[in-house]
Each structure stands twice: as structure tokens, then as C-alpha cells.
Amino acid sequence: MPGRYFDLRDDMSIQTRWLLGDAMNSQGHEVDDPWQFADGCPVRVEERLRIPIYHPGSSLEFSHAGVGGAPVVHQRVANIFKELAPEDVQILPVDVDGQTEPYCLLVATRNIRCIDDQQTAEVQYWKPEDGQPEKVGEYRAVSGMRIDVTKVGNAKVFRPWGWTLALIVSEDIKEALERANITGVRFKEVTGPSEISPEERAHNRKLRDLYERSTTPREAFWRTLGTMDDNFVIPIVVGGGWPARSEVWRVIHRPEGRTLFVTDGLSNFFVKDAEPSVGFGLELALETDEAVENVAKSWQQLLLERIANELVGHEHLREPARTGLLSMEVDGERMPEPLLTKDGRVAVLLGMDTPTLPTHFTMPDGQVRLVTVKTLMPRELTYLLEHGREELLHRFNQSHPGHLSKAWRQSVV
Structure with missing residues (x-):
């Protein structure tokens, strides 16, 4: 009888976990x-590598690292793989920042063409019109994967081709x-009958089409504003209150050395309705002319996330943000000190028009x-509360810099 196989995943549902x-x-x-x-092939490494901690939290014995998704495992995990599948893996000892326990990179050295397209819930392929000719015919997306175990042979650990x-x-x-x-692991079976019915497959296809209907034209719009930073990656958060239940962020490099941070999903369709819409009808945009060394860890990105969370969580804030001016305060932790109020918060003005x-x-x-985000100096917040948003x-x-957000500048009041 053919054996059972499982997709070994990083458990991102652990809220207190670290990110590497x-x-x-x-x-x-x-x-x-x-x-x-x-x-899915052996690697050649000339030196011992170091794994930085991107976001502090509880250490795990199995984690994916960064954009490359390399499995970083505790020695206990490495020992299990060395014992049960010594021919299928390569173990590379590494140093994880702040850890005295031994960790390794776990490299699967087999790549097997075995995905069963007919039993898999859904597969998408790269097409000529996608603009990446080198990928045409390869998988672009796979969900509800099923593999053909007759093609696996004696492998116990591998990466599926494509x-x-x-x-x-x-x-x-x-x-x-x-x-x-072992902490940090999740499993999803990839053998056996398809996990969804034909009706569910049709529904999922509809959701995918709606998602592309939202994301494709929005990305085209972003590219009219400047150069997209394709190296900027923040792990997509699945779930929560965003319309399509996925939080995505973009960074756009603009003329004169400006950097534009934007939300990318507040105008998606509502997945619960599965009907065309523009979601909340807005996206946030924070622009700065200050140098930003690490966009993913910048205070600007963190501030944008906190503002988005406020809008997503409070319906009464979204309408004024979508139609006019809105001021609010958010948590000031890890924000530039000059922006902090006496209560340790940061004030912003949303919806300021700009000719640029x-x-x-x-x-x-x-x-x-497109709702602009303007950081306020503490004196400006006091003035706003006394005289109103329009006067500020x-x-x-x-004055200059208009809508730009900066860690420090002269107050306009």
C-alpha cells in the first residue's frame, strides 16, 4: 500500500513566536x-552561516528563515532527519543570534516531479501574458496539493518539482x-483523495479571479507612482479584518529620493461576500524624503501598520478617512522621539491632498x-485640538514639506 506524505510547514499561528x-x-x-x-538540491557553503532574528519572540525548533524560506531547525530535529532520511537531507550547522542551543539549516536534496494536477484542488501556470517567459509552463500557484506517490520512489524528504x-x-x-x-511544525497531508469537492473548487476559482481583479490593476497603478521595491518583503498576514483577509504592504521609490509606503489590500473585495467590490474603498500612503536604510524595519512602515490596524478595527474611522480629513493617535513604541506626545503616542493627519x-x-x-498619512509634531497636535484640522x-x-512625514522638522505652529 502506498505510504502517506505530508507538507511540513512553519506554524505561523503562534502569536508569540520569533521570525528569522x-x-x-x-x-x-x-x-x-x-x-x-x-x-531541492545539495548546496555548497564555504563557511558557517549566521541566522539573524528579524522579529524577537519565542524560539522554535522548526522555523522558516526570511524570504528564502530556508528551514532552520534545532539539533533535535536534525537528528531525526539524519536517522530516518540520511540520503535525502543535508545538515548545515548555523549560529542563531542570541541562542546557545545548536541549530542547523535543513536542506532537502531531492526534487521530484510528482504533483497530481487532477487531484490537486487548484493549480495555476505561468502564461506568456504574465511577462516572465522563462517561467511559462511552470507552476504559479498550487493549493490543496496532492502528489502521485508512484513517482516518489523511496524518498522520505523532498521538494516537489515546480x-x-x-x-x-x-x-x-x-x-x-x-x-x-517539536515546536513550530504543522502538517498537511498531500496524499489521498482531493480535499475539496467540484463545487468548492469552483468557489475557490471565483475567489482567485476576484483577487486578481483587485490586485492586478492596483499594482499597475502603483507602478505609475515610481519604481516598486521588489526586494521589500514583509510576510503576508493571512486572516484578520482586511477585506480579502490578507495584509500586504508595498514600497515605491519616487523622484528626488522619496520613499512611498502604501497598504496593498484595503481595497480588495470582501472574501466573505465573494462579490466584486473595492473593499473599504481606500489605501494608505506615507511618503518621506528621509533616507530609509531598512524599509521592512523602518518606523514609517511600523506606523503605517498601526494606522491600518486602527482603520480596519473601527468602522467609524473609515468613512472620514475615505471622504475627508481624519486625525488620530497611535502607540508610539519604537517611534522617533521628537514625534512622541507627553503620553508616548504619535499623532497623524490623514487625507491631506498633495499635487504630487x-x-x-x-x-x-x-x-x-489614496489617503495620505502626515505625522504631526506634538505642538501641531495641540494646535489641531484647539483650532481644528482645517486650520492646521x-x-x-x-509650508514645506507639505504631506511628507519626517522624524523631525520645525513645527508649523
């Missing part, structure tokens, strides 16, 4: 190819990891407002 960055060399630089550790995001392990390895109570950015953009299902806006319009 891509492997770094002895000079403190990220390795040139962080994806090599998840390609979809190396998945790390497949045999049932005995799954059971060994569970017996050892459009106020709206058009999606297939309606207009979306008038003063901003008479």
Missing part, C-alpha cells in the same frame, strides 16, 4: 541566493517529530481613495 531573517555570512551580509536552501515552497516528508518522519513534541500624488485611482469595481491643514499647505 535570511542567512548571513561572516561579513554580516545576506547570502547572495537565500532561495538555494529550498530548491513548487519548491513545499517540503514533503513521509509519515514516519511526521510521527517522529510529533512524538518528540493622485487623490483617487480607478479599479474595475469603483474609485479608491492651511498652515501645512503654506
